[in-house]
Amino acid sequence: MLNVPAVAGQKLTQGVAPLLVVDDVTLQYKTKQHLVTATWRVGFEVYEADRFVLLGPSGCGKSTLLKAIAGFMAPVEGSIRLNGRAIERPGPDRMMVFQEFDQLLPWRTVLGNVLFPLTHNRKMPRAEAVDHARALLAKVNLTRFENVYPHMLSGGMKQRVAIARALAMEPAVLLMDEPFAALDALTRRKMQEELVALWDDVRFTVIFVTHSIEEALLVGSRILLMSPHPGQVKAELDVEHLGFADIGTSAFEAVHKRVHSELFADKVETALAAEVHHV
Amino acid sequence: MSEQALRLSPPKRPERTVRLDAVGAIGDAARPLSLFERLSENTFVRRLVILVVLGAIWQAYATWVANPLLFPTLTETLTALWEAVTRGPLIERTLTSIQVLLMGYGIGLALAAVFTTLAVSTRVGTDLLSTLTSMFNPLPAIALLPLALLWFGLGYKSLVFVIIHSVLWAVALNTHSGFTSVSPTLRMAGQNIGLRGLSYVAFLLVPAAFPSILTGLKIGWAFAWRTLIAAELVFGVSSRSGGLGWFIFENRNQLETASVFAGLFTVIIIGLVVESVIFRGIENATVRRWGMQS
Numbered sequence: 341m342l343n344v345p346a347v348a349g350q351k352l353t354q355g356v357a358p359l360l361v362v363d364d365v366t367l368q369y370k371t372k373q374h375l376v377t378a379t380w381r382v383g384f385e386v387y388e389a390d391r392f393v394l395l396g397p398s399g400c401g402k403s404t405l406l407k408a409i410a411g412f413m414a415p416v417e418g419s420i421r422l423n424g425r426a427i428e429r430p431g432p433d434r435m436m437v438f439q440e441f442d443q444l445l446p447w448r449t450v451l452g453n454v455l456f457p458l459t460h461n462r463k464m465p466r467a468e469a470v471d472h473a474r475a476l477l478a479k480v481n482l483t484r485f486e487n488v489y490p491h492m493l494s495g496g497m498k499q500r501v502a503i504a505r506a507l508a509m510e511p512a513v514l515l516m517d518e519p520f521a522a523l524d525a526l527t528r529r530k531m532q533e534e535l536v537a538l539w540d541d542v543r544f545t546v547i548f549v550t551h552s553i554e555e556a557l558l559v560g561s562r563i564l565l566m567s568p569h570p571g572q573v574k575a576e577l578d579v580e581h582l583g584f585a586d587i588g589t590s591a592f593e594a595v596h597k598r599v600h601s602e603l604f605a606d607k608v609e610t611a612l613a614a615e616v617h618h619v
Numbered sequence: 620m621s622e623q624a625l626r627l628s629p630p631k632r633p634e635r636t637v638r639l640d641a642v643g644a645i646g647d648a649a650r651p652l653s654l655f656e657r658l659s660e661n662t663f664v665r666r667l668v669i670l671v672v673l674g675a676i677w678q679a680y681a682t683w684v685a686n687p688l689l690f691p692t693l694t695e696t697l698t699a700l701w702e703a704v705t706r707g708p709l710i711e712r713t714l715t716s717i718q719v720l721l722m723g724y725g726i727g728l729a730l731a732a733v734f735t736t737l738a739v740s741t742r743v744g745t746d747l748l749s750t751l752t753s754m755f756n757p758l759p760a761i762a763l764l765p766l767a768l769l770w771f772g773l774g775y776k777s778l779v780f781v782i783i784h785s786v787l788w789a790v791a792l793n794t795h796s797g798f799t800s801v802s803p804t805l806r807m808a809g810q811n812i813g814l815r816g817l818s819y820v821a822f823l824l825v826p827a828a829f830p831s832i833l834t835g836l837k838i839g840w841a842f843a844w845r846t847l848i849a850a851e852l853v854f855g856v857s858s859r860s861g862g863l864g865w866f867i868f869e870n871r872n873q874l875e876t877a878s879v880f881a882g883l884f885t886v887i888i889i890g891l892v893v894e895s896v897i898f899r900g901i902e903n904a905t906v907r908r909w910g911m912q913s
Contacts, residue, residue: 412807430810440804446909447826457812460822491910 357424358385359545360409360513364418367404367571378404379571381418384564386513386547391539393560394549397603401571402549406517409547410436422512432461435506436515439522441498444490444505451477451486454505463509476504479538496527503535507544514546520555532558533584553599557582557592565602575602691877699877700884707878709866713885716847716862719775723782724843728836730783731790736820738791739798752792760785760846764853778850785842790835797831798824830906837898841890848886 362385367378378401386392394402407413409420411430420427422434435457437443444453454473459466477483480500490498499519506514520528532555539546550556556563557579565574579595586592658664674693681692691699703709734751737744760781767777801824809823825832851864861869867882906912 407807410807410811412810429815430807430813432811432813434811436807436811438804438808440802442802443804443808445805445808445823445826446911447829447905456822460818461813489909 356387359388359390359423360386360547361421362386362405362409362418363421365405365408365415365420366417367401367408367413368416369404369413377570379566382566382571382573383418384573384576386545388545389543390545390547391536391559391561392545392547393556393563394547394566395551395553395556395560395563395599395603396566396571396574397551397568399568399571400566401568402551402566403517405571406436406515406547406549409513410434410515432457432509433512434515435509435511436517437499437502437506437519439518441495441522443502444498446490449487449489450482450493450501453490453501454508457505457509461509473504473508476508477501479507479541480504480534494527495523496531499523499531500534503538507538507542510544512545514544516546516548518549518551521550521552528555535559536583553596553603554587556599557595558584558587563599565599567603688874688876691880695877696880696884699875700881703866703878703881709881709885712861712863712866713889716851716864717889719778719862720782720843720847722775723779723847724786724840726779727783727786727839727843728790730787731794731835731839734787734791735794735798738795739820739824745795748791748795752788752795755784756788756792758784760842761849761853764850768854773854777854778847781846781850782843785846786839789842790832790839793831793835793838794828797828797835800831801827830912833898833902833906837894840893840898844886844890844893 362383364381364383366380366382369376369378382401382405384392394405396402404413408415409427411427411434427434445456448456451470451473454476455469458464458469458473463469464472474483474486477486480503482497482500482504485493485497490501493501502519520531523531536559548556548559550559561578561580563577563579565577566572567574577595577599582592582595652660678693681690681695684690687695700709734744734748738748739745763781763784764777767780771777771780805823805827809819814823847862848864848867851862852868863882863885867879870876870878870882902912
């Protein structure tokens, strides 16, 4: 079966049931010519209030895995269970924040976008929902823009609306698919800080997909390293102790280096070969 | 020589930091536009100028030709229009036409909605719609008129039939292509929110595809209007009262050329009003406001 290496500093999880169990999941999808195996027998557990990061190079199936957790595709093998129940279809208990800016409904205002899932799923009475949505918009610093349509917002602001919309539903788990990848570097750092501050405030559970090691270390409390073609688990690390204050410290650099070598050790030669080829 | 050029490096210069002056020294950041500049920014004003120029050319040419039987002047046409409106049957004829038109347009839209909903929910529906549209969209509605007359007789039913044909395929085609071009992210976001089945179509696909749907509605309207006037010209009076096409036909037979022009004028004016008031209004309240169309 899997050869997950034993990781130092593993959480003590006796007595606490995992929130989400991904059990030996194999995912495949069809393109016009090929049947692609995106992940091969991937298994992990997510506990409440985890900031669980799926980290790996492109092609490791991390986004596909997130889509499967969201319910957009079913595993060929294995199972994904949330609170003990298998995931069958997309639903608002697993709100997702996408990388693309066009995930907001352009025909609704900022407030309308946050409000729509609440009222459509009859989560709470309308008046209460409006207050709740406003409170969330205040948390992401968008109170002044609640009556503005999405096309008038910058990329970072759109992502904040998407985060507010997702959190307003109080999902069992928040899914984020490289949400800051399309932002400029400065905005990206600011959004990472805001997300962690927001987590500190609300203590939601989030699964975060990224291919940036630094982002993984900063945003995550736990990192699942994946290898590509097909995606398999390489390691699971605890990085709870690392935060924005540690950037540039030797401890941070050490973990960064370790993750880098875990991910790219077997790739260095191919990468070098490719570079030589380019020159 | 070439090696030296490759080794060229920029000269060393001191760094600098600049204290920003108050903007007032340069000039105002914004100044109000003059009246002429503001008027020339207004689409309506610009188009009105074009219309006035065209009207003047018409008047000058018709006066020079001086043959009211072939080419009446603008003033003669306007007089005929005024008389037809106040004393003649023009208003009544126009209302008859619009009534038939709205009936056909309404039924056409309802059928298009059924077809496209089928097409997005089942594969058979998609195939059915694309086959039918590729068969019938190129077929001019007026070509079905003889058949319609055979089936429904002389009367408004035949007109409604050909109008439905002209509206249905244009609207269905545009709506369906709008549905299929909704971005995958937006689709997933909709499903993620919990939209399924009909609520998915109504709350996600329709608003997301609204720019295409609106284009379909406009094209359908233009097709229907053209088909109606043409059909009325072909078989004239239906039941008791004729429409606008019949008005034009009647006046041509009586060689009242100015009234023929007046009838054509009415067709143009109604087209302009629907386009620039109704459809423009819908556009401004929806797709422009949402930033889905500039």
